[in-house]
């Protein structure tokens with residue numbers, strides 16, 4: 001093929017490289033503390049690792065059933081029923097994917113045809129618009145604004161058209177740290193029911209809520225069980241983001257649709273890791289209280305560090321991210337600020353404008369991850385103490 005003939009299809013060209021890749025690369029090159037990409041700097045629980053080794057030794061090393069290992073599907077069903085009080089059928093209504101990322105890709109590709117629309121609440125996790133574009137669909141955005149990210153119900157209603165296939169929701173929400181209230185979810189449910197559209201609800205941070213914030217799956221609201229696909233995964237909850245075991249829970253017609261796509265995307269997910277994640281979910285009731293307490297301590301540590309460094313922060317109700325305002329440092333461009341922070345004081349974060357369709361909403365913000373050991377967050381604090389001086393116009397190289 002001639003070198004000047006474009007290879008990448010037009011729908012994907014606007015997206016470029018995911019922001020996680022260049023920032024992680026820069027952080028490694030500068031030997032910076034990486035509070036950017038959201039992965040824990042500690043291992044998940046040893047009993048889960050032991051369960052994976054045992055599964056491999058027991059010969060669970062060939063393809064799994066396409067929908068997932070039955071023991072894992074049952075564990076997912078049981079966990080949802082015991083926490084949220086809604087029952088699903090593990091055979092017909094639970095499907096295992098290679099992470100929430102594949103669940104989202106397969107779901108969107110199963111539902112969206114050329115010209116169909118998906119309503120995305122922004123800021124959004126960066127894979128959503130790319131999935132819609134790859135499926136040939138069109139994304140319509142409803143913006144939620146820093147610092148409280150309250151839902152504008154009228155704007156959501158106005159974004160739903162005759163072409164809308166689904167509303168894509170993320171609660172607890174990356175990167176805002178927002179946890180949708182029951183009232184907001186009821187308003188979304190009301191719109192979904194009246195316009196007869198589906199809801200895809202990404203709940204990967206379901207275990208990460210703080211203070212009085214309560215995670216409510218929208219599928220548990222009246223009228224929503226049969227029009228919602230609830231997507232989650234074990235990456236965050238068990239601190240094994242590299243294992244990529246996720247799932248979607250939904251009524252039989254919805255599950256049949258996502259399975260139709262999934263069988264041709266990965267067919268199935270890593271077999272021994274499915275067994276290990278089944279063991280994890282089966283024993284998780286003893287594990288969650290400690291997990292949540294540890295994250296509450298990490299959140300406090302990060303908020304203290306950012307406050308001492310001079311940031312104004314919107315304390316997150318959920319997820320393991322916090323958004324901070326960078327304007328006190330004299331910057332109005334998040335990417336430039338992030339690169340300056342990496343180079344001058346050796347701390348990396350994520351410029352969040354990549355989570356807004358027009359980039360404007362996040363330009364003056366920075367996303368810090370606190371899925372890191374407290375001593376690492378404290379070391380970040382020592383480094384960030386020098387940030388004000390490093391941002392002094394006289395000492396900045398970029399001005």
Ligand code: PMP
Pocket residue numbers: 038098099100101102125170173174202204232233234235241244245246
């Ligand atoms: N959704 C959101 C909101 C996320 O933050 C992430 C984190 N990577 C994912 C989906 C993807 O999850 P997984 O690692 O299970 O693919």
Ligand code: GLN
Pocket residue numbers: 018020036037038039174
């Ligand atoms: N979900 C993680 C985050 O938001 C990272 C995912 C990724 O690297 N694509 O930081």
